[in-house]
Amino acid sequence: MASTTPMKLALFSILTLLYFQAVISLTPLHEHPLDPLTKEEFLTVQTLVHNKYHTSKNKVAFHYIGLDDPDKDYISKYEHEKVPIVIHRKSFVIAIINGQSHEIVIDIRLKTIVSDNVHKGYGFPMLSLEEQGLVTKLPLKYPPFIASLKKRGLNLSEVVCAPFSMGWFGEEESKRTVRVDCFMKENTVNFFVRPISGLTMVADLGLMKIVEYHDREVEVVPTAENTEYKASKQRPPFGPKQHSLASHQPQGPGFLINGHSVSWANWKFHIGFDVRAGIIISLASIYDLEKHKSRRVLYKGYISELFVPYQDPTEEFYFKTFFDAGEYGFGRSTVSLIPNRDCPPHSHFIDTYIHSVDGTPSLLKNAICVFEQYGSIMWRHTETSIPNEFIEESRTEVNLIVRTVVTVGNYDNVLDWEFKTSGSIKPSIALSGILEIKATNIKHNDEIKGELYGKLVSANSIGIYHDHFYIYYLDFDIDGAENSFEKTNLKTVRITDGSSKRKSYWTTETQTAKTESDAKITIGSAPAELVVINSNKKTAVGNHIGYRLIPAIPAHSLLTEDDYPQIRGAFTNYNVWVTPYNRTEKWAGGLYVDHSRGDDTLAVWTKQNRDIVNKDIVMWHVVGIHHVPTQEDFPIMPLLSTSFELRPTNFFERNPVLKTLSPGDVVWHGCPKSN
Ligand SMILES: *[C@@H]1O[C@H](CO)[C@@H](O)[C@H](O)[C@H]1NC(C)=O
Ligand SMILES: *[C@@H]1O[C@H](CO)[C@@H](O)[C@H](O)[C@H]1NC(C)=O
Ligand SMILES: [Cu+2]
Numbered sequence: 001m002a003s004t005t006p007m008k009l010a011l012f013s014i015l016t017l018l019y020f021q022a023v024i025s026l027t028p029l030h031e032h033p034l035d036p037l038t039k040e041e042f043l044t045v046q047t048l049v050h051n052k053y054h055t056s057k058n059k060v061a062f063h064y065i066g067l068d069d070p071d072k073d074y075i076s077k078y079e080h081e082k083v084p085i086v087i088h089r090k091s092f093v094i095a096i097i098n099g100q101s102h103e104i105v106i107d108i109r110l111k112t113i114v115s116d117n118v119h120k121g122y123g124f125p126m127l128s129l130e131e132q133g134l135v136t137k138l139p140l141k142y143p144p145f146i147a148s149l150k151k152r153g154l155n156l157s158e159v160v161c162a163p164f165s166m167g168w169f170g171e172e173e174s175k176r177t178v179r180v181d182c183f184m185k186e187n188t189v190n191f192f193v194r195p196i197s198g199l200t201m202v203a204d205l206g207l208m209k210i211v212e213y214h215d216r217e218v219e220v221v222p223t224a225e226n227t228e229y230k231a232s233k234q235r236p237p238f239g240p241k242q243h244s245l246a247s248h249q250p251q252g253p254g255f256l257i258n259g260h261s262v263s264w265a266n267w268k269f270h271i272g273f274d275v276r277a278g279i280i281i282s283l284a285s286i287y288d289l290e291k292h293k294s295r296r297v298l299y300k301g302y303i304s305e306l307f308v309p310y311q312d313p314t315e316e317f318y319f320k321t322f323f324d325a326g327e328y329g330f331g332r333s334t335v336s337l338i339p340n341r342d343c344p345p346h347s348h349f350i351d352t353y354i355h356s357v358d359g360t361p362s363l364l365k366n367a368i369c370v371f372e373q374y375g376s377i378m379w380r381h382t383e384t385s386i387p388n389e390f391i392e393e394s395r396t397e398v399n400l401i402v403r404t405v406v407t408v409g410n411y412d413n414v415l416d417w418e419f420k421t422s423g424s425i426k427p428s429i430a431l432s433g434i435l436e437i438k439a440t441n442i443k444h445n446d447e448i449k450g451e452l453y454g455k456l457v458s459a460n461s462i463g464i465y466h467d468h469f470y471i472y473y474l475d476f477d478i479d480g481a482e483n484s485f486e487k488t489n490l491k492t493v494r495i496t497d498g499s500s501k502r503k504s505y506w507t508t509e510t511q512t513a514k515t516e517s518d519a520k521i522t523i524g525s526a527p528a529e530l531v532v533i534n535s536n537k538k539t540a541v542g543n544h545i546g547y548r549l550i551p552a553i554p555a556h557s558l559l560t561e562d563d564y565p566q567i568r569g570a571f572t573n574y575n576v577w578v579t580p581y582n583r584t585e586k587w588a589g590g591l592y593v594d595h596s597r598g599d600d601t602l603a604v605w606t607k608q609n610r611d612i613v614n615k616d617i618v619m620w621h622v623v624g625i626h627h628v629p630t631q632e633d634f635p636i637m638p639l640l641s642t643s644f645e646l647r648p649t650n651f652f653e654r655n656p657v658l659k660t661l662s663p664g665d666v667v668w669h670g671c672p673k674s675n
Helices: 006-025 039-053 072-080 131-133 143-153 324-328 564-568 602-608
Strands: 059-068 090-098 101-109 112-117 158-167 177-184 199-204 209-215 255-258 259-263 269-274 279-287 291-311 348-355 361-383 391-408 411-419 426-433 436-439 454-458 463-464 464-477 484-492 504-512 527-539 544-550 576-580 615-627 639-643 646-647
Touching: 039 059, 039 090, 039 101, 039 112, 039 348, 059 269, 101 576, 131 177, 143 199, 143 209, 177 279, 255 348, 255 361, 259 391, 269 291, 269 361, 279 391, 279 411, 291 324, 291 426, 291 564, 291 646, 324 391, 411 639, 426 464, 436 484, 527 646, 576 602, 615 639
Parallel strands: none
Antiparallel strands: 059 090, 090 101, 101 112, 158 177, 177 199, 199 209, 255 259, 259 269, 269 279, 279 291, 291 464, 348 361, 361 391, 391 411, 411 426, 426 639, 426 646, 436 463, 454 463, 464 615, 484 504, 484 527, 484 615, 527 544, 544 646, 576 615
């Protein structure tokens, strides 16, 4: 399709529409090699694996079914061949069969198993939703637990339990086990803030029974008072009042979505989805008005892993060091978006499929929304210095947002990918949901003696200190796959020879990272520009074309590098890493993260110290939030957010939105023109 620019869009919208109708009639929807697996494809995978293994004694548990990444060469061919090429589709499966983790590759089109290997190393696949559900029922029938409740005077019918991954703390042998913690839902749905303290329960997922149980000292269960967040259970007064907004795009949305391929303004990209990663943005290219062509920026971007270490080393909390993608499945934990609440009224929604443990796909409605966001300024200037001429030029900005919400237990992650016509891509993360609360007999700060490992956020309730680290996989292909990584340091120069009235100034010093160790960067220690460049391409004035990373406030793990959780989460040792592209290096915490030992992390791969100059490179960026809980986070937290920007840096010859016009004003029927 001819690339559309903001200005051409209106002009060609009819043509484009006709073109899309033609495309749709030739090829069915969902026909891009990077599309998530369709319902039929999930069923093909299920049948093939079942045919090979399923017997009455032998159950197959599908812990991961996803698209096996097509080779980049093949995608390039798909994009550039003028004639349609056969869409190859393979699936990568991790299934537990007879207690062993099998890695199975399936050719979906040929309906054959291509390879089938048993994982021999440490770690286990993601937990299935079904086993998480089953394990939470175990305590309710476990006599020692029932006795502990009686001792505490708690009502069994009001107990809710949740599974927590256990990590690894140097033990010789690992089994597929989880800790189970229980809570009281009596008089509130906000059970997460009402933990039952003093219990250790370990369940074996293979045996599906409780294998370890201790009852220690008892702290009071925090009260249900002031914990309710359902609107129907709140009492007046309500407020502050929010006024209504009608969103109306008389020309329709500025984007076109064909299956999973999006074209909007000067951008084109593909939205994929994976039960582990969640949303995947691929093949993001921007149309260059001066070069008259679409130019690739990002081959692929997604959240590769999360690390949420709690900072309480006591028996009750020490193991709480979660990896939400590798342990729980970030995609699997994606929830349906609520129209007009999670996304504005003019949003377009995309559904997806999530598979169950028996391999059956089920539809998740409204998994992703796409919408245009208004209200910011793109650029402006008021000029008052020219005699007899007053100039004011301002362009309003319209951005495109792709949004998902992932709810893993108590926390909700609002994940946006924002595209700007000026060439920037801004991924952002916003957290809401409920704190992990530890019960305490303390009701006031004055009673505290010693370390709480958190802050008192309500009477009898400690919000435990923790971090939220997210590592983004960013495979840049800036005008081609061969890229390099440059660090430009800003350094102070002292003037000592009296040549100026100034005593100092700053200038820049650029270094190209030769190998992986040159590209391990702790952001914030000194000012620096971090740029991925294409050293084979220059602008007219001779700058290398590139994209730079503008980070948010950097977050660094404060755990020691020899601490077990940090060995497993070693990808947080730096904020930026750069590796040569390798199809198998997808998951920064390793392929098998549950009970992992840190032998398959980004930190281990980069020890090879491979050459990264003028290569197909991947940038990994860790963004994080150190969370010192406050009272406003209780009983449910208003969004707490962070983001970063990938911004063109000598990628264009000049401001690429210089000739962008603001959208026309909307005339409302029956209303006077507002001014
Ligand atoms: C326990 O909870 C159940 C369910 O909410 C309720 O019906 C029952 O009356 C409660 N029992 C006691 C002793 O409070
Ligand atoms: C890809 O990465 C894996 C894991 O680090 C490694 O074993 C393999 O040798 C790499 N392949 C290439 C071609 O570098
Ligand atoms: Cu938090």
